[in-house]
Amino acid sequence: xxxxxxxxxxxxxxxxxxxxxxxxxxxxxxxxxxxxxxxxxxxxxxxxxxxxxxxxxxxxxxxxxxxxxxxxxxxxxxxxxxxxxxxxxxxxxxxxxxxxxxxxxxxxxxxxxxxxxxxxxxxxxxxxxxxxxxxxxxxxxxxxxxxxxxxxxxxxxxxxxxxxxxxxxxxxxxxxxxxxxxxxxxxxxxxxxxxxxxxxxxxxxxxxxxxxxxxxxxxxxxxxxxxxxxxxxxxxxxxxxxxxxxxxxxxxxxxxxxxxxxxxxxxxxxxxxxxxxxxxxxxxxxxxxxxxxxxxxxxxxxxxxxxxxxxxxxxxxxxxxxxxxxxxxxxx
Ligand SMILES: [Zn+2]
Ligand SMILES: [Zn+2]
Numbered sequence: 001x002x003x004x005x006x007x008x009x010x011x012x013x014x015x016x017x018x019x020x021x022x023x024x025x026x027x028x029x030x031x032x033x034x035x036x037x038x039x040x041x042x043x044x045x046x047x048x049x050x051x052x053x054x055x056x057x058x059x060x061x062x063x064x065x066x067x068x069x070x071x072x073x074x075x076x077x078x079x080x081x082x083x084x085x086x087x088x089x090x091x092x093x094x095x096x097x098x099x100x101x102x103x104x105x106x107x108x109x110x111x112x113x114x115x116x117x118x119x120x121x122x123x124x125x126x127x128x129x130x131x132x133x134x135x136x137x138x139x140x141x142x143x144x145x146x147x148x149x150x151x152x153x154x155x156x157x158x159x160x161x162x163x164x165x166x167x168x169x170x171x172x173x174x175x176x177x178x179x180x181x182x183x184x185x186x187x188x189x190x191x192x193x194x195x196x197x198x199x200x201x202x203x204x205x206x207x208x209x210x211x212x213x214x215x216x217x218x219x220x221x222x223x224x225x226x227x228x229x230x231x232x233x234x235x236x237x238x239x240x241x242x243x244x245x246x247x248x249x250x251x252x253x254x255x256x257x258x259x260x261x262x263x264x265x266x267x268x269x270x271x272x273x274x275x276x277x278x279x280x281x282x283x284x285x286x287x288x289x290x291x292x293x294x295x296x297x298x299x300x301x302x303x304x305x306x307x308x309x310x311x312x313x314x315x316x317x318x319x320x321x322x323x324x325x326x327x328x329x330x331x332x
Pocket of ligand 2: 311312313314315324326327328329
């Protein structure tokens with residue numbers, strides 16, 4: 001009876017499969033399906049690699065193994081590992097810390113495939129002694145997650161919440177390089193969400209509203225600040241809180257473009273830099289929870305759906321504040 005070596009009905013997310021019999025006979029039929037390769041190993045070393053097709057194993061198509069077994073035509077020992085070259089999808093999720101040590105949770109999806117089966121087997125399968133499809137899948141997920149944690153931790157919390165698209169792209173490039181070292185191609189990465197604690201979300205609120213990380217970091221805990229604000233309209237004024245409205249107004253105001261002078265008579269005098277008009281009327285409002293620009297006066301963020309709390313004068317206020325930190329108005 002002819003020995004048939006074939007990966008029958010690979011599972012949906014099986015990246016590799018090891019042929020269970022390690023004794024191979026010359027003349028055996030090796031069936032390699034589309035999007036597969038068969039790798040012959042012995043003692044952790046890779047010898048011959050065969051691509052899709054129906055192969056009768058001869059001294060011709062396994063030259064390296066043939067040399068090793070000493071030109072004998074008797075059965076020989078080898079491990080046959082099938083590698084799927086299809087694209088796989090993986091989910092990830094984990095926790096890390098930002099540059100300011102803010103705890104963040106993240107989750108999403110990634111897509112990858114084996115690009116270099118020999119490198120992949122050398123680095124992952126043989127290198128880690130993982131001969132089981134599940135173990136390989138687990139290893140890749142852990143490797144991806146570790147890279148994600150490492151790369152995300154180099155960003156600030158404002159970057160993560162305000163510029164997630166940019167961060168995603170940059171992290172993707174770094175992870176692609178990591179994956180290439182394993183013989184894998186990281187096809188795409190999608191960060192579906194990031195989250196942090198309530199405390200840090202409030203801090204983020206101030207970071208985004210004032211754009212002044214230093215001042216916000218100097219405030220003790222944001223809870224204390226919110227508690228101060230809650231006491232009375234004047235309570236905040238004696239503390240560092242009084243800084244906030246000022247910082248808010250100091251933010252760069254758009255300079256109106258120079259008007260070309262077209263009329264007769266005297267050219268208009270050069271414009272004086274405008275004195276600070278109430279900042280909130282000129283500023284594009286941003287959602288303090290996801291950092292996206294929102295329509296003026298919006299009650300809910302159209303991007304993340306979060307409710308935007310406001311004082312009677314329309315200033316955005318943090319959750320739980322009893323008085324507006326900008327104008328002191330009482331919040332119902
Ligand atoms: Zn939002
Ligand atoms: Zn107000």
